[in-house]
Amino acid sequence: MIVSLVKATGAPCPTVVLDGRDLPESDPQLLSALADLRADLSLQGSADVLKNAIVRPSRHPLFDLDYRFVQSLPQSHDSFDLRGSCGHSILAAVEAAARTGMIQPLVPGCRVRVNVLNNGDNVVCEAEETFGDGTRFTAHFLCSPPLELPELLMTGEPVTYVPFEGRTVPVSLVSMGNPYAFVDATELGVDGPDALFGDDPALFDTMTRLRVAVCASQGWETFGAFPKIAAVLPQDGGGLYVRAVSVPSWHPTVALTGAICLGAAAGITGTVPWSLAGSAARDPDALLQVRTPGGCVRVAAHSTSGPDGRRELAWVSVAEKQVEYRGLLPRPRSANGLRSSADPRLTPTTPLPEENSWVPLTA
Incomplete structure (x- = not known):
C-alpha cells in the first residue's frame, strides 16, 4: 500500500x-x-x-x-x-x-x-x-x-456553566469543524498573553481536568481527544489570543478546525469568544485575528441574513496554511488486513511525477 x-x-x-x-x-x-x-x-x-x-x-x-x-x-x-x-x-x-x-x-x-x-x-x-x-x-x-449560528451551540446555550473543583466555570461549547470548549483564560487564573503562552504545566493540567469536567457534566465520554479545549483572551483593538490543548501536549499554534470553530463562535452573540473579541465579533464581514504561541492566523466567517432576519453561517475560511x-514511507511489514496494490517499484526516494504528467501510481 x-x-x-x-x-x-x-x-x-x-x-x-x-x-x-x-x-x-x-x-x-x-x-x-x-x-x-x-x-x-x-x-x-x-x-x-x-x-x-x-x-x-x-x-x-x-x-x-x-x-x-x-x-x-x-x-x-x-x-x-x-x-x-x-x-x-x-x-x-x-x-x-x-x-x-x-x-x-x-x-x-x-x-x-x-x-x-x-x-x-x-x-x-x-x-x-x-x-x-x-x-x-x-x-x-x-x-x-x-x-443559523445558534445551531452550532452543542447545548443550545451560548454559555454553559460547568461544575469544576468546587466552583462553576462558564464555557462555550461550539461545534464547527470539530467540537470545542472555549473558556475565558482569566477564569483559570491567567492574567495576560505571556502567562497564557508560557510553558506552564499547572495550566495544562487545569485545562485537561476542565475538559474532563465538561464531558462529565454533559454525560459525554471523557476518554479521547474530543471535544477539545481552548482558553482565550482579548487583544487590544480586537481579536483573540488562544491557547489550545492537543494530544498529548500543548498545540504549538491552534488546530485548523480550532481556528474555524473559534471564528464561528465569535459570531454567536453571548459566547465567550464573542464577548472577548470586540468589534471583530460584531461585523459579519470582518476578519478575526487570532494570535497563538506560534504566530497569527486570520479567520473569515461569512454569514448572511436568513429569511427571518437571523444570521446564517455560509462558510468559514483560513488562509495561508502551508x-x-x-x-x-517504507511499505508496512506487519499491518494486518491491508490489500497490497502499491507499485513494488515505489520507495521513499522515488521521484515525484512531473507536474504536467499525471499518471496514476496505483492500480
Whole structure:
C-alpha cells in the first residue's frame, strides 16, 4: 500500500496519509491495521506521529476525495479516537493525493473538494501557491445549507456553566469543524498573553481536568481527544489570543478546525469568544485575528441574513496554511488486513511525477 508522510506548518506532528482503497472498511479491521502500522512507525523512529488520514477518490459526485481522520492516542499502539476531524490532516491528505496520482497535480488556483466522513463536513482546499516540496492553501469549511449560528451551540446555550473543583466555570461549547470548549483564560487564573503562552504545566493540567469536567457534566465520554479545549483572551483593538490543548501536549499554534470553530463562535452573540473579541465579533464581514504561541492566523466567517432576519453561517475560511510533503514511507511489514496494490517499484526516494504528467501510481 502507499503510505505518505506530510507535515502541515503549525500542526503538532506530521500526518500519515493512507490510500483508503488498500484498507479494510470495518472499524475493527481498520484499527487493527492502523495499530500494526503504528508499531512499524515506532520502530522507524516515528512514534510521535499521531495523526492518520485515510483518503480515496470520492464515491460522491460532488466531491473529489473522501477523507476519514483517526487520532492515535498516546496510551498504546492500539489506542485511537474515531470522533472528530483534523483540518491540518485534510490539507495533508490533499497534498498526498496529488503527489501519488490519486488526483491531478495541484496548481495555483485549483480547488479540491473533500467529503469528511467523520462528521459530514464539506471542505474546499484552494491552492494558493505550489513549490517543490509543498503547497500553501486556503481552507474553506462550507455550510450547505447555511446554518443559523445558534445551531452550532452543542447545548443550545451560548454559555454553559460547568461544575469544576468546587466552583462553576462558564464555557462555550461550539461545534464547527470539530467540537470545542472555549473558556475565558482569566477564569483559570491567567492574567495576560505571556502567562497564557508560557510553558506552564499547572495550566495544562487545569485545562485537561476542565475538559474532563465538561464531558462529565454533559454525560459525554471523557476518554479521547474530543471535544477539545481552548482558553482565550482579548487583544487590544480586537481579536483573540488562544491557547489550545492537543494530544498529548500543548498545540504549538491552534488546530485548523480550532481556528474555524473559534471564528464561528465569535459570531454567536453571548459566547465567550464573542464577548472577548470586540468589534471583530460584531461585523459579519470582518476578519478575526487570532494570535497563538506560534504566530497569527486570520479567520473569515461569512454569514448572511436568513429569511427571518437571523444570521446564517455560509462558510468559514483560513488562509495561508502551508504543508510540506515528506515522501513515501517504507511499505508496512506487519499491518494486518491491508490489500497490497502499491507499485513494488515505489520507495521513499522515488521521484515525484512531473507536474504536467499525471499518471496514476496505483492500480
